[in-house]
Amino acid sequence: MSPTIKAILFMVGAIASFSTMAVAGRAVSFELDTFEIMMYRSFVGIAIVLGITTLRGGFGDITRRHLHVHALRNLFHFGGQNLWFFAVTAAPLAQVFALEFTSPIWVLLLAPLVLGERLTTAKLISAALGFIGILIVARPFGGDISLGIVTAALSAIGFAVSILLTKRLTRTETITCVLFYLTFMQAVFGVVCAGFDGDIALPGLTSLPWIILIGCAGLLAHFCLTSALSLAPATLIVPVDFARLPVIAIIGMAFYGEDLDIYVFVGALIIFAGNYLNIWTQSRPRAQDR
Secondary structure (H helix, E strand, O other): OOHHHHHHHHHHHHHHHHHHHHHHHHHHOOOOOHHHHHHHHHHHHHHHHHHHHHHHOOHHHOOOOOHHHHHHHHHHHHHHHHHHHHHHHHOOHHHHHHHHOOHHHHHHHHHHHHOOOOOOHHHHHHHHHHHHHHHHHHOOOOOOOOHHHHHHHHHHHHHHHHHHHHHHHOOOOOHHHHHHHHHHHHHHHHHHHHOOOOOOOOOOOOOHHHHHHHHHHHHHHHHHHHHHHHHOOHHHHHHHHHHHHHHHHHHHHHHHOOOOOHHHHHHHHHHHHHHHHHHHHHHHHHHHHO
16 A cells, blocks of 8 residues: 555544544533643543553653654644634534635645745645635625634644644654654643633533543544654645545534535635645656656
8 A cells, every 4th residue: 555545544534533523622612611621632642642652662762852843833733723622612613624724725835934845836826725715714804703713714824833843743753752742742731721710620521521532533633644744745645634524514514503604615615726736736746757
């Protein structure tokens, strides 16, 4: 099996995991705030990572190299994930996911700064299509933009920086190392932010299973995403995540009575077109070389 096919299969696992997190995040939002959700999610992740690493004898894979990159990566992800958890409670799920799909646009725009990749004309056209899609999804003209829409759009930027720094880390670090620092660093961030007001809520018996599910799904999502990024370029693999839109739209309609907004799909398709253009232009030289 080729590395590209393996990476796509890992992204399918990431799609299922992220969709599960959205549903579970809504379920616990009535009892816990986003910082508390992130804190408890990280605690679950720590237990899983330590357990698996112990069974594998993989503690030798955890190094202290590039701690500053790990910290920066997890800081951006922590911020993006908190914004995302708020967005899934304050806006229709399909709209949140459509705006999250702009992460690849930010990836290709920021890749020259983080990874040293070249910014081509095709990438600029892809970015322009992406921002047109954002305007169609968010529809900022002629009405008020909800806070949920704003936080969903901002979360995409946080995820994009996290993706780029993950790609940079996977050049030298193992997946075990990346996930170890993900869980421990974000647990610290969660404790500090959740306890800033001196009041950390404990999850009730109803919320506890959802918290465990969020922790497991979040870790699995990162394992799948990190594995995919270690096998193929970020700008080629991330757009596979677009399959989440119809899935989450159906979930939103079936469980939360959300309408299937045609503008969300039109905007998402334009964003997808921008990303597909980027994929096509990058894959052409490889096809010619065969």
